[in-house]
Amino acid sequence: MRVIIVGAGIGGLTAALTLLRSGLEVQVFEQAAELREVGAGIQISPNATRLLHRLGLTDPLRQVAVRPQALQMRRWEDGKVLSRQPLADVCEATFGAPYYHLYRPDLLAVLASAVPDGIVQLSHRCVGVQQSESGVAVTCEDGMTVSADVVVGADGIHSAVRALLFGPESPHFSGSIAYRGLVPAERLEHLQMERNSSAWLGPDRHFVHYYVGAGRFVNFVGVVPGKDWHVESWSAKGEVADALAEFATWHPQVQQIIGAVDFTNRWGLYDRDPLDRWSVGRVTLLGDAAHAMLPFMAQGAVQSIEDAVVLAKCLEGADHTSVPTALRRYEEMRKPRASQVQAYARRNGTVFHLPDGEAQRQRDAQLAAAGGSNPLLASSWLYGHDVEAELSADWHGTT
Ligand SMILES: Cc1cc2nc3c(=O)[nH]c(=O)nc-3n(C[C@H](O)[C@H](O)[C@H](O)COP(=O)(O)OP(=O)(O)OC[C@H]3O[C@@H](n4cnc5c(N)ncnc54)[C@H](O)[C@@H]3O)c2cc1C
Numbered sequence: 001m002r003v004i005i006v007g008a009g010i011g012g013l014t015a016a017l018t019l020l021r022s023g024l025e026v027q028v029f030e031q032a033a034e035l036r037e038v039g040a041g042i043q044i045s046p047n048a049t050r051l052l053h054r055l056g057l058t059d060p061l062r063q064v065a066v067r068p069q070a071l072q073m074r075r076w077e078d079g080k081v082l083s084r085q086p087l088a089d090v091c092e093a094t095f096g097a098p099y100y101h102l103y104r105p106d107l108l109a110v111l112a113s114a115v116p117d118g119i120v121q122l123s124h125r126c127v128g129v130q131q132s133e134s135g136v137a138v139t140c141e142d143g144m145t146v147s148a149d150v151v152v153g154a155d156g157i158h159s160a161v162r163a164l165l166f167g168p169e170s171p172h173f174s175g176s177i178a179y180r181g182l183v184p185a186e187r188l189e190h191l192q193m194e195r196n197s198s199a200w201l202g203p204d205r206h207f208v209h210y211y212v213g214a215g216r217f218v219n220f221v222g223v224v225p226g227k228d229w230h231v232e233s234w235s236a237k238g239e240v241a242d243a244l245a246e247f248a249t250w251h252p253q254v255q256q257i258i259g260a261v262d263f264t265n266r267w268g269l270y271d272r273d274p275l276d277r278w279s280v281g282r283v284t285l286l287g288d289a290a291h292a293m294l295p296f297m298a299q300g301a302v303q304s305i306e307d308a309v310v311l312a313k314c315l316e317g318a319d320h321t322s323v324p325t326a327l328r329r330y331e332e333m334r335k336p337r338a339s340q341v342q343a344y345a346r347r348n349g350t351v352f353h354l355p356d357g358e359a360q361r362q363r364d365a366q367l368a369a370a371g372g373s374n375p376l377l378a379s380s381w382l383y384g385h386d387v388e389a390e391l392s393a394d395w396h397g398t399t
Pocket residue numbers: 006007008009010011012029030031032041042043044124125126127154155156157158159160161178180221267286287288289294295298299300301302303304
């Protein structure tokens with residue numbers, strides 16, 4: 001059983017690891033000349049860290065991760081803490097796995113170092129996928145064609161494989177853009193910030209910050225209203241002064257974090273509607289290619305890691321003939337959950353940005369009440385989910 005994965009992002013590399021572990025032959029085609037991630041932070045919640053740990057990545061992840069003390073929501077104007085979910089030891093005791101904050105290039109490097117040499121082929125841009133009775137083949141830009149039993153499109157929100165399967169379709173602009181920045185932590189020592197993930201909620205916008213790079217940097221994302229986005233790469237240099245102006249009336253701590261950065265990048269925030277199907281025959285999708293979502297649940301990469309584990313388990317016992325059935329099973333298990341998270345992320349775009357008033361007061365009251373004695377339990381459906389336990393229950397016919 002030979003699998004070609006298109007794209008070596010977090011989803012594609014994790015899939016390479018899970019498929020190799022399941023005994024399949026794997027090749028990854030990546031268009032870029034080197035493995036790259038944007039120089040920003042990423043939150044990886046326990047529903048994915050437990051899977052990464054089981055792949056043997058516990059030690060390398062611990063070396064580069066920050067294990068935050070809490071997830072907290074704060075009010076934009078006065079910094080009032082609206083909700084606080086304890087993490088660190090409480091998270092591990094509740095869900096059996098940690099919550100991590102990571103510098104994205106560190107996470108990619110941890111995944112890439114675990115993939116044996118020769119599996120990832122750089123500078124290979126996929127431009128075609130052809131299926132026949134006997135198999136499937138991928139064609140790269142240089143004309144090279146390679147055949148396999150299965151093709152996995154893990155090629156991100158602009159997925160060429162998705163377009164080849166289901167036709168071109170424009171992603172949905174959220175009406176928001178994000179300013180992203182990384183501040184050397186020593187510049188913010190005077191603020192004496194705990195190692196938390198803090199999301200400040202305010203009218204039309206929100207601001208998130210947390211430590212990454214084993215505590216060397218404070219990563220921030222400021223989400224503000226934006227006009228439609230026409231920059232080709234969907235990201236561009238942003239002026240620090242513009243970011244400051246967007247949060248001019250906000251709490252001084254937000255201002256101080258933005259003011260300490262050397263430069264920012266601006267990103268148009270897009271997602272896609274859930275697809276009716278992810279797979280056609282021997283070809284399927286994974287990660288953003290399957291379910292691009294807004295970052296307001298911090299789950300896009302996390303869901304791609306869940307995808308990778310389920311895909312490998314579904315293909316583990318399959319043979320050349322049963323591949324389409326195995327891919328249908330993968331899609332049936334993954335699509336409802338990924339679509340639910342996609343919908344929640346969209347909904348948070350409204351809930352986080354409520355103008356001050358009755359609806360905002362109700363939201364704040366709900367945030368304060370969520371979870372009772374262990375506020376983390378409010379997130380059990382998301383963080384407590386173990387796709388391997390789900391698979392095992394499914395295998396034994398108990399679900
Ligand atoms: C502001 C922001 C904050 C976020 N925060 C979080 C967070 O805290 N937690 C979280 O889980 N998620 C977060 N996300 C979402 C997360 O970044 C994505 O969901 C995740 O990176 C998707 O991974 P992927 O591997 O599916 O796709 P990508 O990372 O896009 O990787 C796709 C790869 O495919 C390659 N490729 C593309 N086309 C081709 C082709 N034709 N041939 C060969 N290779 C190709 C690309 O070069 C790339 O390497 C955030 C997103 C944003 C915008």
